[in-house]
Amino acid sequence: MSELGVVLVTELGRKLRSAIFWLATLGGIVAIAFMVEAPVLLAALERSSSSDIVLAGPEPLRDRAAALMEAHKDYRVVASVDALPQHVTPNYLERHGKAGAAVAISLRAGRIHLDVYPKDLSAFDDVEFRSLSPLNVELVTGLASARVENASKIDRTIHPLDAKFADTRAAALAHGVTFGLVFILYLSIVISSQSIMSAVAEEKTNRIAEILIATIDPTNLLYGKTLAAAVVAMAQIGLWVATAVVLLPQAASSLVSSSSVSSPPRTGDAGAVLAVLDPGLLVAFAIFFVLGYLQYATIYAAAGSLVSRTEELGAVATPVILPVVGAFLVANFALVQPGSPIVIACSFVPFLSPFVIFTRIAISEVPAWQIALAVIVNIATVAGCFWAAGRVYRVGMLLYGRLPSPRQIVAALRA
Amino acid sequence: MLFVDRVSRSFGSVAAVHDVSFSAERGSVIGLLGPNGAGKTTTMRILLGIYVPDAGRVTWNGAAIDLATRRRFGYLPEERGLYGKMKVRDQIVYFARLHGLHADVARKHADAWMARLEIDEYADRACNELSKGNQQKVQLAGAVAHDPELLVLDEPFSGLDPVNAETMLSCIRTLSEAGTTIVLSSHQMFQIEDACRSFCIVGAGRVRASGSLTELRQAFPTRSVRVAPDLPAFRALFAARGAPAPRADGTELIYELPVTADFGALLREAVAAGPLETFERQEPTLSQIYIRALGPSNGHPA
Numbered sequence: 182m183s184e185l186g187v188v189l190v191t192e193l194g195r196k197l198r199s200a201i202f203w204l205a206t207l208g209g210i211v212a213i214a215f216m217v218e219a220p221v222l223l224a225a226l227e228r229s230s231s232s233d234i235v236l237a238g239p240e241p242l243r244d245r246a247a248a249l250m251e252a253h254k255d256y257r258v259v260a261s262v263d264a265l266p267q268h269v270t271p272n273y274l275e276r277h278g279k280a281g282a283a284v285a286i287s288l289r290a291g292r293i294h295l296d297v298y299p300k301d302l303s304a305f306d307d308v309e310f311r312s313l314s315p316l317n318v319e320l321v322t323g324l325a326s327a328r329v330e331n332a333s334k335i336d337r338t339i340h341p342l343d344a345k346f347a348d349t350r351a352a353a354l355a356h357g358v359t360f361g362l363v364f365i366l367y368l369s370i371v372i373s374s375q376s377i378m379s380a381v382a383e384e385k386t387n388r389i390a391e392i393l394i395a396t397i398d399p400t401n402l403l404y405g406k407t408l409a410a411a412v413v414a415m416a417q418i419g420l421w422v423a424t425a426v427v428l429l430p431q432a433a434s435s436l437v438s439s440s441s442v443s444s445p446p447r448t449g450d451a452g453a454v455l456a457v458l459d460p461g462l463l464v465a466f467a468i469f470f471v472l473g474y475l476q477y478a479t480i481y482a483a484a485g486s487l488v489s490r491t492e493e494l495g496a497v498a499t500p501v502i503l504p505v506v507g508a509f510l511v512a513n514f515a516l517v518q519p520g521s522p523i524v525i526a527c528s529f530v531p532f533l534s535p536f537v538i539f540t541r542i543a544i545s546e547v548p549a550w551q552i553a554l555a556v557i558v559n560i561a562t563v564a565g566c567f568w569a570a571g572r573v574y575r576v577g578m579l580l581y582g583r584l585p586s587p588r589q590i591v592a593a594l595r596a
Numbered sequence: 597m598l599f600v601d602r603v604s605r606s607f608g609s610v611a612a613v614h615d616v617s618f619s620a621e622r623g624s625v626i627g628l629l630g631p632n633g634a635g636k637t638t639t640m641r642i643l644l645g646i647y648v649p650d651a652g653r654v655t656w657n658g659a660a661i662d663l664a665t666r667r668r669f670g671y672l673p674e675e676r677g678l679y680g681k682m683k684v685r686d687q688i689v690y691f692a693r694l695h696g697l698h699a700d701v702a703r704k705h706a707d708a709w710m711a712r713l714e715i716d717e718y719a720d721r722a723c724n725e726l727s728k729g730n731q732q733k734v735q736l737a738g739a740v741a742h743d744p745e746l747l748v749l750d751e752p753f754s755g756l757d758p759v760n761a762e763t764m765l766s767c768i769r770t771l772s773e774a775g776t777t778i779v780l781s782s783h784q785m786f787q788i789e790d791a792c793r794s795f796c797i798v799g800a801g802r803v804r805a806s807g808s809l810t811e812l813r814q815a816f817p818t819r820s821v822r823v824a825p826d827l828p829a830f831r832a833l834f835a836a837r838g839a840p841a842p843r844a845d846g847t848e849l850i851y852e853l854p855v856t857a858d859f860g861a862l863l864r865e866a867v868a869a870g871p872l873e874t875f876e877r878q879e880p881t882l883s884q885i886y887i888r889a890l891g892p893s894n895g896h897p898a
Contacts, residue, residue: 182693182699184667184694184696187690187693187694188694191690191693194686195679195681195682199681384677387677387678387680388673388675388676388677389677389678389679390677391646391671391673391675391677392671392673392677392691392738392739393694394646395641395644395645395646395666395669395671395673396666396667396671396691396694396695397663397667397694398663579641579646579647
């Protein structure tokens with residue numbers, strides 16, 4: 182096995198045996214599961230506290246109102262009574278299907294009048310009972326509510342300007358999923374790159390670097406460490422994305438069904454999420470993650486080689502963390518304006534490109550030549566980073582004392 | 597054979613090593629002696645290819661030292677370093693594999709060296725759980741597990757207790773007998789004198805003296821003569837031959853005379869001059885040679 186292979190395998194083993202790696206991986210899985218499931222849990226909680234109502238009133242009016250509300254998924258009538266007590270208390274609501282509110286419906290001056298008693302005013306979703314409007318029009322004008330409702334409908338056809346998404350729901354889901362993936366990309370690059378920087382600094386400060394550099398080509402040491410960290414980070418992200426892929430469709434399905442009082446969950450929502458997370462997007466994510474990761478990790482490793490004490494890591498971390506933060510911000514702008522000239526230009530700017538081009542691919546139609554150009558730019562950037570980082574690393578690992586000046590770093594690059 | 601030919605290396609305006617030359621036969625042990633900042637570590641780093649010399653060349657068996665050659669070398673730096681959380685055996689195997697050994701062979705060699713250095717009971721323990729002395733043994737095992745042709749030891753006795761220092765000496769002898777060429781540096785004169793066949797004394801980046809102990813002694817300009825008792829007649833006798841004022845060592849006096857003096861005639865005259873109890877001509881010690889070679893400024897320019 183080549184020395185690069187030995188370094189790669191050993192570094193992989195060290196990382197996989199590290200308790201911190203497993204804590205971070207499992208913690209990430211739990212965090213993603215929580216983030217995915219949290220809206221479902223919140224929706225369930227909200228439904229029980231605000232959407233469920235006790236409906237009171239004369240029987241014919243009450244039944245027609247209940248039918249309209251349930252058909253429009255505004256509220257779910259958990260209990261029907263002729264009249265409410267003089268004082269509606271939380272206990273009363275609790276006894277009647279744990280409702281979030283009591284609503285008394287009556288007629289005043291030939292119109293519907295509602296007396297609403299919410300348990301928690303802040304949590305009560307006051308949607309103005311729009312589903313009762315056709316019934317109100319019927320009572321005032323004499324037109325049948327079904328006719329009113331039918332006449333109120335506006336037929337519309339949405340014509341997407343590109344063929345990326347079939348409908349607005351798919352597009353909205355894609356934005357959400359893309360933001361999640363870009364955030365994972367950002368988080369993983371920041372965490373893993375900082376981990377590499379600390380590991381390099383530790384090797385230098387505990388003087389093991391001198392033995393390694395006396396034995397093998399320092400650039401092979403740098404490459405081996407960086408690639409091992411990339412493989413581990415990929416595995417980690419793979420687990421995180423797999424968690425999201427498994428849970429997201431179920432969560433989406435639950436969310437849609439939770440907003441529907443009577444209809445069963447629609448499998449189309451789960452399918453839409455899976456359609457967003459198609460293999461092509463995941464491959465693009467993997468490619469631009471690796472390319473982006475290698476750009477940042479090598480620079481971070483070189484930065485780590487410049488410190489003499491781990492306490493100095495903060496001083497060198499600040500300048501190298503700014504590009505990744507900038508890339509994340511530009512990617513967020515790209516999420517809103519994927520076709521902006523600035524965003525398109527940033528797709529080919531080293532260090533920004535992995536984030537921006539991936540965001541554009543995920544939410545818009547990107548010409549193939551732009552993707553190819555971005556890949557070429559990123560590969561060239563990775564090669565340049567390895568070259569520059571290798572030179573700085575070779576010199577930096579044996580440099581002790583004060584942090585080197587920018588002039589000294591340039592001298593190392595020219596050496 | 598290691599051949600260092602007029603090697604120089606500067607860092608900015610500071611000449612860390614200037615015109616340094618020495619050589620070492622296969623299986624020999626050469627000691628680099630000098631005060632802190634003399635250029636010993638820089639010289640060793642040049643041998644190992646960590647630094648490229650500004651001038652001069654280093655050859656191993658007649659060829660320039662490249663990466664493939666360096667993988668046949670071993671190195672124990674002055675500042676010890678290990679992966680704290682890595683197990684002892686894994687650490688030694690890793691270093692051996694970096695030097696080109698196959699995994700199985702590396703494991704066998706690691707086990708053999710752990711047994712020899714009596715750290716085999718810690719094979720599956722993390723390095724940071726070991727005492728400092730045992731960590732140094734792990735480091736030594738890592739430096740030699742691949743049976744290096746050239747072993748560079750920077751201050752190998754630093755921080756070792758007498759028992760571990762003796763273990764280190766024993767390993768140096770064993771490796772030397774097996775054909776490993778060893779370059780070591782140390783401040784411990786007693787141990788370095790015992791371990792080395794030849795010496796290179798450096799000060800302020802320059803070679804001040806070099807050769808075997810015999811050669812260094814031959815080049816030493818004076819000899820000490822230990823005389824007792826302290827009698828005016830003896831003092832007059834040595835003063836007449838140009839000896840400076842003697843220094844006392846208990847009841848004995850130590851005179852310094854040029855190496856060219858006729859010590860036989862001097863002994864005969866001393867016997868005739870009074871009741872002589874002690875008259876002992878002494879060869880210079882390595883410490884004396886070292887101190888003389890470096891001068892009062894300890895090798896640094898005055």
